[in-house]
């Protein structure tokens with residue numbers, strides 16, 4: 001849990017947390033296979049298996065990440081991050097994306113005044129968990145690992161996580177209220 005006496009670190013995901021990744025992802029996947037089902041029925045994290053190959057999937061994801069600046073963040077993403085900073089959090093933007101996408105990612109964060117202290121791009125965010133007091137993510141696997149590590153976790157409710165037992169919310173301000181209720185803050 002969060003403590004007053006150490007630097008409080010929080011990891012915040014990008015895709016489907018700071019911006020609406022899934023409609024763009026669907027559009028890219030449909031170019032590969034027009035039969036692919038829409039995000040509203042992506043009820044499993046691995047929904048894509050029967051439609052595209054792993055290589056095609058990661059290719060589509062990388063293509064989007066390289067063009068990150070084309071896409072707007074959620075309207076409340078900037079206030080969400082600045083409010084976390086006001087709560088005393090050290091903010092790690094943690095995204096499962098290739099290291100080669102760091103520059104467009106940095107430019108995008110700057111372009112939309114999304115405040116942060118560090119960027120972590122990797123396929124396994126749990127390497128950060130020893131040092132964190134909270135994680136904001138939509139991935140069931142990341143949320144499961146955060147639960148197992150005993151750290152605060154929260155996410156936006158999505159078709160692929162809605163049946164899990166994690167603290168899920170419909171908006172970023174709701175996540176913020178939850179974090180305020182469960183994390184000690186520098187201002188009490």
Ligand SMILES: [Mg+2]
Pocket residue numbers: 013014015016017137138139
């Ligand atoms: Mg995500």
